[in-house]
Amino acid sequence: MTEFPKTSQNRIKRLPKRGYYDSETIYKILDEALICHVGFVENKQPFIIPINFARVNDTIILHGAKASRLLKHIEAGNPVCIEVTLVDGLVLARSVFHHSINYRSVVLFGSGQTIEDDQDKMAALEAVTEHIVPGRWGEARLPNRKELNATSVVSIRIDQASAKVRSGPPGDEEEDYALPIWAGVLPLQEMPLSPKRDELMTQNIAVPKYIAKYSRKQK
Amino acid sequence: MTEFPKTSQNRIKRLPKRGYYDSETIYKILDEALICHVGFVENKQPFIIPINFARVNDTIILHGAKASRLLKHIEAGNPVCIEVTLVDGLVLARSVFHHSINYRSVVLFGSGQTIEDDQDKMAALEAVTEHIVPGRWGEARLPNRKELNATSVVSIRIDQASAKVRSGPPGDEEEDYALPIWAGVLPLQEMPLSPKRDELMTQNIAVPKYIAKYSRKQK
Numbered sequence: 001m002t003e004f005p006k007t008s009q010n011r012i013k014r015l016p017k018r019g020y021y022d023s024e025t026i027y028k029i030l031d032e033a034l035i036c037h038v039g040f041v042e043n044k045q046p047f048i049i050p051i052n053f054a055r056v057n058d059t060i061i062l063h064g065a066k067a068s069r070l071l072k073h074i075e076a077g078n079p080v081c082i083e084v085t086l087v088d089g090l091v092l093a094r095s096v097f098h099h100s101i102n103y104r105s106v107v108l109f110g111s112g113q114t115i116e117d118d119q120d121k122m123a124a125l126e127a128v129t130e131h132i133v134p135g136r137w138g139e140a141r142l143p144n145r146k147e148l149n150a151t152s153v154v155s156i157r158i159d160q161a162s163a164k165v166r167s168g169p170p171g172d173e174e175e176d177y178a179l180p181i182w183a184g185v186l187p188l189q190e191m192p193l194s195p196k197r198d199e200l201m202t203q204n205i206a207v208p209k210y211i212a213k214y215s216r217k218q219k
Numbered sequence: 220m221t222e223f224p225k226t227s228q229n230r231i232k233r234l235p236k237r238g239y240y241d242s243e244t245i246y247k248i249l250d251e252a253l254i255c256h257v258g259f260v261e262n263k264q265p266f267i268i269p270i271n272f273a274r275v276n277d278t279i280i281l282h283g284a285k286a287s288r289l290l291k292h293i294e295a296g297n298p299v300c301i302e303v304t305l306v307d308g309l310v311l312a313r314s315v316f317h318h319s320i321n322y323r324s325v326v327l328f329g330s331g332q333t334i335e336d337d338q339d340k341m342a343a344l345e346a347v348t349e350h351i352v353p354g355r356w357g358e359a360r361l362p363n364r365k366e367l368n369a370t371s372v373v374s375i376r377i378d379q380a381s382a383k384v385r386s387g388p389p390g391d392e393e394e395d396y397a398l399p400i401w402a403g404v405l406p407l408q409e410m411p412l413s414p415k416r417d418e419l420m421t422q423n424i425a426v427p428k429y430i431a432k433y434s435r436k437q438k
Contacts, residue, residue, distance in 0.1 A: 005360065009264065009266075013286075014284060014287055014288075014307040034320070034407075035304060035306065037256045037267055037302060037304070039265035040265050040266045040302075044298075045260075045300070046235040046258035046260045046262075046266075046299060046437070047258065047265075047300050047326075048256055048267060048300050048301075048302035048326060049302075050302060050322070050324050052320060065233060067232075068233055069232055079263075079264055080265060081258075081266050081267050082267075083256060083268075083269060085254060085269040087254060087409070088401050090352060090433075092352065092355065092359075092430065093359070094254040094359060094360055095361075095362075096344065096348050096356065096360065096361055096362055097362050097370075099348060099351065099352075099359070101253070101351070103254075103269070105269050107266070107268070110265070121405075132309060132320070133309060133311065133405075136311065139400060139401075140311075140313060140314060140318070140400060141395055141400065143315055143316050144316075147316040151316075167323045169417045169418065169419070170417055177420075178421055180269055180424060181358060181360065181424070182358075182420070182425070182430070183416075183419075183420055183425050184414055184415050184420070185414070185415045185417075186352075186383075186411050186412075186414050186415075187411065187412040188253075188339075188410070188412070188434055189410055189412055190306070190408070190410075191407070191408060192405050192406065192407055193406040193408055194407075195403055195404070195405050195406075196308075196403050196404045196406065197401075198388045198389055198402040198403040198404075199389075200387065200388070201401070201403070202396060202397055203399055205400070205401045206401070207403075208401050211311065211401070211405055214240060
């Protein structure tokens with residue numbers, strides 16, 4: 001476990017007791033999140049693009065079409081901000097003011113570089129595929145030369161990062177606890193529903209175990 | 220229904236057939252999302268902060284502590300990018316290359332201003348509360364003078380916006396359809412679990428209907 005230094009960029013200013021800077025907390029949140037939000041600047045204008053990803057050690061892997069504006073921007077070495085948020089529940093306080101959301105979020109900063117080497121590129125694509133569905137890389141048809149050529153893969157080293165976590169029951173003003181208002185937490189969780197078989201499947205193949213028992217929490 | 224003009228900022232460049240520019244599609248996605256991701260620029264550095272919000276007509280309402288860096292930045296009139304993404308499922312193709320995620324996302328651009336008037340501020344806070352839990356504003360203890368003074372509320376007019384939507388089964392290469400690989404979609408949905416009553420509740424109050432039957436889809 002490493003500790004990211006607190007800087008003016010990553011330090012949690014609002015409610016600092018909710019801030020975490022250790023890699024264990026930060027990586028766990030990143031690994032559970034399905035997609036991340038990538039922020040970048042072009043002509044002084046902020047942009048955000050949602051995209052799937054993988055964390056490999058202290059880097060974030062992104063991939064996409066060669067023509068992708070986001071990837072070209074990252075390949076040029078520009079700074080990016082990457083954020084993920086897991087929503088865990090609604091916090092229903094007695095007062096409107098103390099309503100909140102239970103969540104775990106990470107904000108990180110870094111800049112990227114292209115992964116050029118074929119073997120490294122395949123390893124990165126494996127990480128991205130396995131991040132979405134662990135077990136899938138060993139079963140799906142792997143990228144061929146043409147597909148590999150059409151794909152850009154970038155690696156962004158996490159230079160600075162912090163997590164922010166809110167959990168537990170509402171906190172109300174002392175005098176409000178006696179009010180006749182239901183208070184508590186409504187937990188929310190992203191859950192898989194029944195898998196939908198592609199109608200164009202020509203063979204009768206059972207749903208793989210890694211799909212039938214899919215859960216982001218298992219990781 | 221209005222149509223947002225396509226500009227160099229909001230035009231969907233990758234897979235333009237997935238792009239939507241009409242307010243109906245865009246507002247429906249915004250209204251279903253629980254939180255948004257706000258991107259802004261400080262000293263050429265991109266930042267993203269996740270935050271809850273509400274849409275009121277063609278504006279996005281954000282609120283927070285008076286001391287919030289994000290809100291101060293918005294109050295100063297700086298441009299922001301706001302993004303929301305709803306994940307609908309994992310798209311399992313036969314080839315790794317055609318794996319995808321079913322999603323509905325919105326990216327919008329605008330700049331904000333402070334809501335100063337008390338009545339307008341209360342209306343905006345009502346919208347934010349009702350966006351999280353419809354029905355809650357009428358039951359919870361409303362903000363008092365001290366709380367209202369401690370809260371900043373901003374309204375961001377949506378100047379430009381677009382949605383991007385991917386749905387349906389995987390699309391594979393012609394020659395891959397015969398491969399003995401399970402293909403299809405694993406739907407994902409953010410679902411409420413059983414409400415957790417605050418242990419500090421002093422009275423025996425039933426779980427309100429708007430909590431027991433909570434769903435973001437109902438809107």
